[in-house]
Amino acid sequence: MFYDSIYYILGKFIYAKGRWLYMKKWEVSKINKELAKELAFECDVDPFVAMIAASRGYDDPALLEEFLSDEPMFSDPFSLTDIENAVACINEAIENDELISVYGDYDCDGVTATALLYSYLIKRGARVVCRIPDRFSEGYGMNKTAVEELHSKGVNLIVTVDNGISCFDEVAFANSLGIKVVVTDHHLPPESLPDAVAVVDPHRADDYSEFKDICGVGVAFNLVCALEGAEPEEMIEEYGDLVALGTIGDVMPLISVNRSFVRLGIKRILSGERMGISALMKIAGIDSAAFSSSRVAFGLVPRINAAGRMGSALRAFKLLVTEDEQEAYDLAKEIGEENSLRQQIEKNILDEAIAIIENEKLYLQRVIVVSGENWHHGIVGIVASRICETYGKPTIVLSIDGDLAHGSGRSIEGFSLYECINSAADYTEKFGGHELAAGVTVKKENIDVFACSVNNYARTIKPIVPVLKLDCKLNPVALSLDLFDELNVLQPFGTGNNVPIFGLCGVKIDKISSVAGGKHLKLSFSKNNVSFQAMLFSCSEEAFAFKLDDVLDIAVILDAGTFNGKRYLSIIIKDYRISGINDDDLAQQIADYDDFYALVPRNYDNIAPSREECAVVYKHISRGTVSARAVEQFFMNELGLAKVKIIIDIFVELGLLCRDNNEVETLRVNSGGGKVDLENSSILKRARG
Template sequence: MKRWKINEYNSAAVSDLSRRCDLTPLTLKVLSSRGFNDLDQIASLLRSDEFADPFTITDMRKAAETIEQAVDAYELICIYGDYDCDGVTATTILYSYLQNIGANVMYYIPERADGYGMSITAVEKLAEQGVRLIVTVDNGISAINEAEKIYELGMKLVVTDHHQPGEKLPRAEAVVDPHRADCTSEYKDLCGAGIALKLCIALNDGEAETVIEQFSDICAIGTVADVVPLTGENRKIVKTGLAYLKNTENFGLDQLMTKASVNRESLSSTTIAFQIAPRINASGRFGSPLTAVKALLAEDEDEAETYVDTLVTLNEERRSTENDILKAILHYIDNNPHVLNQRVLILAGNAWHHGVIGIVAAKLLEQFGKPTILLSIEDNGFARGSARSIKGFNIFECLTYASDLLDHYGGHECAGGLTVSKDKIGELTKRIYKFAERFDMMPTLSVDSDFTLEPADLTVENVKGLSVLEPFGAGNSRPVFAMIDAAVEKVEPLSGGKHSRLQLNYRGTQYYAPIFNVSPSVLGINQGDRLDLAVNLEINEYGGKQSINLRIVDQRPHGINQDRYFNARDCYERFSLGAELPLAFLKKIDPSREELVLVYKKLSAEKEMDIDGLYMSLRSATMNYCKLRIILDAFVQTGLSVLSASANSVKLLPVTQKVDLDSADVLTRLRSKINKEE
């Protein structure tokens, strides 16, 4: 279960704004709930006017002048990129522009195995090839030693980056990074591709139109893929880019959308995030990032198709490898469920592919709601890792706490990377657990709803009106709405029971809501139940008629006390780890005979049940979550049931003889603690 937060809108502001603009009431309520209660604020958010002057970014003029001098002298320029989608698109944009104006230009992107950013070895090779000017895109801000080497070898450097600089900037003719402390640009959230686009505009004497027409589609992909906030100029880049992407003249993008079965009539940021960007990223993860660059630079359909076919194959390999690693980890968790009692999930495996362990870590975080660190042990005796975390548990600070054990590490609040000696993994694990002990309660995954829907909000016109808020993404999320106390009229299986569909009645109107990858038998929702829902709203068209469909983000029984649930879940984990708990609480989690029977009968009525769903169906004054988990542990230990930790589900086993539940280790241990305290 996730923690819910339901925002509110300013009724007076919405009423005033509805008289002064033509946005729908539902859209105005969303904007108000997000702090936009003023017409000027809303106009600033939604308008797509001219791009800001690129020369407001510190050193942009110096960067343009340095590159122009190299172009005029026909000196060899190297675009030094990065292997992810942002780096690939940034490289493509700047290389294409310079090639178009007649520059003597090449590009270089390191392989993922070489590590992020510049390297001395690569710099030396570029010098041997006759490069006179290196221009970085999406990297370089931390390349202090590499920059000195560049000048030692008689070359020059221009840095364009969007990552946070350190205390010292690299030696260069220009350092273009909006995060510089002295940068005069108002907008700071451009990605590497966005800064490359702005550099091209600067090289075009500040005239944006032709540059936007040529490259905004490519730039939009880099912007969405890098998960930078879709606000301000990024919003304009993506909105404009999507319009050009629909009828793109880029052979590579055209082939990529065809091979990915993209619906060009409904292109959105979601299309980029889930259909286009992963295939570009696959080249950096499993092959060479040069494949993606060559696809985007292809000069005809045949050449584009050749490279895109490779991208498609690499993406399929990525999916397969990702699924294999995830499957192996879930199997391990099922055999070692105690790892889920720890506050941080730390797992190590032999030669897990570096290109996907970050993705797998993110999936485990979403599934189990715990900060996750995955370590891939290599033949050289070191392990390289990827970490993903929840807002409120700063994984970079966590790694810093263990920095004396690490060879390398980096990151920010919610993601990080590290390298550690294989021999120190055990000590590192203990140190991470110790850091997590600082928290009275661990942060949890959350669902933020814009506000609670009223019947008047639920019209086709209102839902259609939300499109003005697109593109959605980081910093401008798709609206999520709360529906409180919806009645379940029917629960139906879909696709042979693989999925479920709810028929709901919300304040007198019927709606349908699919729930994917959960069968009705496991779902734990029955006709007559009353639910609280967090939903996206969608338009469904059938037989020429339009209606509203609900896309469920999260659901739970109406009136659930989430604080009680999370407190009890935390106490169960503490109890399982042997922590001391107050006597009064120990007594509250000691199940009676009647409660053991109640849970057994509930499970007898179903083939298999989701544990959270079971808890919610058993809500009572005395049945807290910790007590339920102790009951289920007792069932497992005495052979009454089997529990899948990875699926968070439980099912009963056939019983041929009488079982003594009081002999279960968990109950013996609990009652021993109670007797000792009394």
């Protein structure tokens, strides 16, 4: 349970069935030690911290001091275009005792934005109701049925939060009913804007606010600051917890204004003044003594989102605004139970999807498109993310419901999923999104041609190799609690300011121990007479590709724990591989293998194996059941990754080997197989051209 708790709060990805089916190229940040010394002296910070910060772009004393400053950094709310009109309209509605509706969204950003504006308006004495659409029956944004419903209740003004920028017809319909509309949003606007009283969005072409990468709750916060006529530094003390929760939940870059939102918001969360958040922390088992942005991201945000994924997001809204301790606990408990149910449904869909991918060899496609009957619509996006992480490829997961399939996709950096789906627009009913995530609806009869079309597009683009960015390489002797504490000045960590990742190269495995009933591994390493331990989560001994005395390169992050009142350094493995890999060669090998199965016309002599090379690999595997990754890594430096994978594929094709995909992809000699002729392999023939 202890290790499971660490695993959970650090937010590690749960790879499908413990499998990690691809390798990443490691990119080490460029380090300027002389510049780091100068920055350390000028800014009075630890030289190592200065070095890490400089590699992240804070390479000027003024920039670094601004980044590390405890002084809040906020934009002027009135720098947002149209906010004065929004303020005038809302204040007039309050003064005239008009009924105001806050129209939100069902994700964490939308719920926190709704709670923030609702709470403020109630405090102002306004008559206010909130409206959050149902994910399944209504979908995202305003709809005419909801507008009619609000009209029947006597609503005079609708204020949207985290939506509305594209709701032309709905705003026009509200206008026709005599309802005024103020739009506040943060999504990219179309060329024209809705005909609302005011449209507040930092991404408007005519908006000149300094910092634009705020989310919906960030825009709502600026609105209440403007309504109150107060400085953000004052208002953050009351609403910072909601702003932090939504900012982290919407994966905003934690720089500039957002850094202040989260840093000050976490202080507000820890004050315990918002009963709902405190109750949710208790249900989630989050210790306030070790609270951080990571705990928000992986402990609180999924639970807030679960309310809207599994049912009504109004429960999460009520949780955030209640002032009744018992109600807060009951709602937190209900949402926590639904999150557990969400996790189980997610696992079931993931297992089913992985089985389809393996059986149909969809992992050989540039873009994985997998579909199933009646998969939970609110969860397919998470499953797509898990599959993308498992295989290192853009993934679209479709849930078939009658004649239609609704789905979500996730991508890797460098491959625009939106452009990919747009190339297959003729086979979709509707779609939307951006580079790394998208939603799409297709007819059931068009799933295959849609999958073919997106892969045809992907074949026109050079294969994108997943990258793991390391801040620097370290000697294990440098690892200490003091180093961890020094690095904490860079907090809060998140998108745009990631937890530092370090490369420990050439470390020898001294001991392999299973923990938490075999779910995780505790590994002992040594280098130059320095010994240390590190945790590898969601990996059993069977799944681990290496043995005692193997020499590895490992990528790690640092954390601190407490046991029997004593603090200790915790080293967490993010990636591992055989030592000495050339990353440029690795990237080319991954691209070669990808091209081969994507049927990209080119010469493949460099990955076509000889009979002798096949024999060497077969002899190694014939000693007993081994993991595919172990074989790939064992021969990687000698033969190259692509060639080793091709050899394994040839053996499986000819029936010499069996692939087992229970917990880990393992290889074993087929006891029923006889002598075969390698020349009969269609894979080998195609590789040789």
